[in-house]
Amino acid sequence: MxxxxxxxxxxxxxxxxxxxxxxxxxxxxxxxxxxGTHWLCPQCARDHVRDIEGKLPREYW
Ligand SMILES: [Zn+2]
Structure with missing residues (x-):
């Protein structure tokens, strides 16, 4: 690499x-x-976990 x-x-x-x-x-x-690809650091991902889960497509559950 x-x-x-x-x-x-x-x-x-x-x-x-x-x-x-x-x-x-x-x-x-x-x-x-x-x-494009959007990145969230672990801290922000935790803060926004509800938003992220809310946007997940149903087949992902
Ligand atoms: Zn962040």
Whole structure:
């Protein structure tokens, strides 16, 4: 793996994923829609877990 991953920032608070530990980086939540991929850091994902669950398609339950 010689290529560096694309920079990822939390859409909500702007946290830089590359500064997280490996364990924290794995806890990030991504959501892909027509406009692209949106990332939430673990903290914001927890804060918005209800919103995220509310948007999940039914087959995901
Ligand atoms: Zn965040």
């Amino acid at each position: 010689s290529e560096r991953p694309e920079p990822i920032n939390c859409e909500h608070c702007g946290r830089d994923r590359s500064t997280d530990t490996d364990v924290d980086a794995l806890a990030w939540a991504s959501d892909t829609d027509a406009t």
